[in-house]
Amino acid sequence: MAVPPAYALIATDLDGTLLRADDTVSDRSLAALARAARAGARHLVVTGRPAPRVRPLLDALGCTGLAVCGQGAQVYDAGTDRMLWSVRLDRELAETALGKIEAEVGQVYAAVDQDGVDGLTLIEPGYLMPHPTLPAVRVGRRDDLWREPISKVLLRHQTLSDDALASIARSAVGSLATVTMSGPGTVELQPCGVTKATGLALAADHLGLAADRALAFGDMPNDIPMFGWAGHGVAMANAHPELKAVADEVTTSNEDDGIAVVLERLFPAG
Template sequence: MRDNRAVTSPTPRPWTPAANAPAPRLVATDLDGTLLRDDKSVSPRTVAALAAAEKAGIEVFFVTGRPARWMDVVSDHVHGHGLAICGNGAAVVDLHGGPGRHRFVKVRELTPETALDVVHILRAAAPGTSFAVERTGGLHHEPTYPPLHVEPGESVAAAEKLLADGSPCADQPVLKLLAHHAELAPDEFLALARAAVGDRASITRSSPSALLEISGPGVSKASTLALCCAERGIDAAEVVAFGDMPNDMEMLAWAGTSFAMGNAHPDVLAAASGHTVANNEDGVAAVIEQILAARGPSGEDSPDPGDRTPGTPESK
């Protein structure tokens, strides 16, 4: 994994290609807090930038913790391949056909046995934890799990019953386990859970509340993006990634060039090779525009102008 150190300044500077860096072939962007504005809209400027990137031959992948059924906000903006990585890497989804008509292309499930093991560990390590189970067919949760989103559960029962072989949804793969704690601070809960669970599962968070997202061991945005890139013959050095929360950190560290948003979690800045302005200021679009402007008439990046300026990606 690359040793990407953030270069930050109060005001982000224009993007310039690093010396001898290959031209970007793929843009990987998180959604909430990154591509989307706080009102969950995709700005006209961002829509235009995404289309221009695709027209220039740069693939765009949406890489999100969202389940596939929440992808309607961007399903009109997929181009070419039409694929998105959902559930923090647990699924690759074809969004062609629009909302409600998505198709799972790849599923990297969390086995019910592992999920049950994690439930038991966290009940002991953090009493008061409540759980929800995200399967390919929808969300199932415990009676004490808070209504964090306006979405009724497909079923309501104790996690042990939701994960049992005889549950009504047992035929649906588990994409992730969600764990919420009403009293612990978000980062405190994350650190506690990672220490208690170890390498049994991958644990991260993207919510401002103490809500953890638990996937199968080794499953992350980064690892699934790497699989998708390998299938296309795209190297990490040819990827530009964007994110704002801890669940983006592995992806930002893996990509050859990465940007933390101006509104990013402090830890995310350390995982990215640069930073851009906030999501409400169209930070993703601003960088894409700069990438396209830097390409010469032949479509290749223009020569490196030389001096690095604060806030731009470091040479690697």
């Protein structure tokens, strides 16, 4: 009888974790994930990117099952191209939250991810996409951001660091929204109480997988809730200090196949 793997669920962030700087996944990482799959482990992408911006990557990875997108606001089924679960950010609350933040720090520039499998990323004048390869539609004024239901708001400030903006935003918005920092130039507002952990827990429950047999990889503070949920959290060498502080171990960087390094140890060939 085959021995079950120590970890039945492998949850990987994308940017700065599984993906290299050029938005590709190395052959070594693909081979390590395939080896883990042959041993019986299930791979789930858990990303801040909305589902429409993830589909091409899921295709490249050969993923036809579930993915947790939009910082946990979306559980997306790649095989059927539909949402199993999604939470919207109330647009009036989002506007109010932006106003409270701007009262503290002055002008910020905003973008939104629309809800749904075909939702667009809209950016207002002055907002610069942190990932220039991701498609976005520029609108004429901020009011245009709210024309369709949204899953989150993305914020940038001309002078404040991401850490400073995130800290001030948390104090300013209170319970109006959850504030996360998911990468360079990426401070986000999402529905209150929604995190990568809530989305991952829903997906895992759907698959009948337990938290204590979950292995999570990440690089930014938005991965902290996921590490708190999973049985074992692995931070990349390039990870934010806040995530490294709560990680069970630190691997090499995303450019140096950090995920593969751990998976090759846990799922040896043979």
